[in-house]
Amino acid sequence: VLIDTHCHLTSPRFAGDLDAVIDHAATAGIGRMITIGTGVDDAEAGAALATRYPGRVLCAAGLDPFTCHERHAGFAAELDRLALHLGARGCVALGEVGLEYHHPLLPPAAQAECLTAQLALAHDFGLPVILHCRDGHADLLRILASWAPLRGCVHSFSADAAAAAAAYVGLGLHLAFNGMITFPRTSALQEAVATVPADRLLLETDSPYLAPVPHRGRRCEPGWLVDICRTVAGIRGSEPAVVAAVTTRNAEELFGL
Numbered sequence: 001v002l003i004d005t006h007c008h009l010t011s012p013r014f015a016g017d018l019d020a021v022i023d024h025a026a027t028a029g030i031g032r033m034i035t036i037g038t039g040v041d042d043a044e045a046g047a048a049l050a051t052r053y054p055g056r057v058l059c060a061a062g063l064d065p066f067t068c069h070e071r072h073a074g075f076a077a078e079l080d081r082l083a084l085h086l087g088a089r090g091c092v093a094l095g096e097v098g099l100e101y102h103h104p105l106l107p108p109a110a111q112a113e114c115l116t117a118q119l120a121l122a123h124d125f126g127l128p129v130i131l132h133c134r135d136g137h138a139d140l141l142r143i144l145a146s147w148a149p150l151r152g153c154v155h156s157f158s159a160d161a162a163a164a165a166a167a168y169v170g171l172g173l174h175l176a177f178n179g180m181i182t183f184p185r186t187s188a189l190q191e192a193v194a195t196v197p198a199d200r201l202l203l204e205t206d207s208p209y210l211a212p213v214p215h216r217g218r219r220c221e222p223g224w225l226v227d228i229c230r231t232v233a234g235i236r237g238s239e240p241a242v243v244a245a246v247t248t249r250n251a252e253e254l255f256g257l
């Protein structure tokens with residue numbers, strides 16, 4: 001039984017058929033999924049889903065770089081709202097939080113401040129942290145170094161992150177891989193999949209984004225985690241059942257499930 005450690009079930013793209021999506025996932029062997037809050041309003045919607053699907057949907061809450069950008073004027077108040085939310089039932093992690101340099105958001109120093117404030121919250125609440133990073137791995141590693149050893153994961157691990165894989169593992173973090181590993185021409189990423197220690201490996205879909213082969217271009221669903229698991233197993237020269245067992249145990253331990 002697999003765990004989808006990162007999906008966005010609060011997306012409007014699931015509004016019409018979420019019951020069916022979750023049933024499909026269960027039929028495919030995905031027993032539990034963590035829906036990610038990218039801001040407090042989204043986290044509240046995620047917590048409502050955790051209540052509606054007890055034991056199947058869990059949730060995380062954080063202020064992602066897009067929310068930090070939008071709410072920067074009132075960031076202190078937003079942080080207070082987030083703190084209230086972290087104690088909610090079914091909330092298993094703080095996230096997603098991190099650095100996003102691909103889009104024109106806050107300057108790096110301001111993004112770093114927003115991230116650091118939330119790392120402090122995760123520490124206070126004893127929660128693992130789910131990290132997002134695009135084009136800023138050197139800065140992220142520098143920020144995280146003063147918090148090591150860390151409990152958490154770098155989600156949507158990608159080719160631009162591959163060179164940093166060993167450094168993240170060295171800080172104590174897990175690496176979470178999604179449908180990008182099924183895309184062609186991603187040899188650096190596949191190298192990272194092949195070499196990450198088994199006890200640091202996690203699987204995610206990032207639904208509704210990044211549908212794996214053979215579903216590319218469609219709305220991604222948690223049920224397609226099986227395609228990602230099979231690809232990881234192939235790259236590691238392992239069996240899907242072995243990868244499923246290992247990654248499920250890792251997720252249970254990391255998120256206290």
Ligand SMILES: [Zn+2]
Pocket residue numbers: 006008036096206
């Ligand atoms: Zn996400």
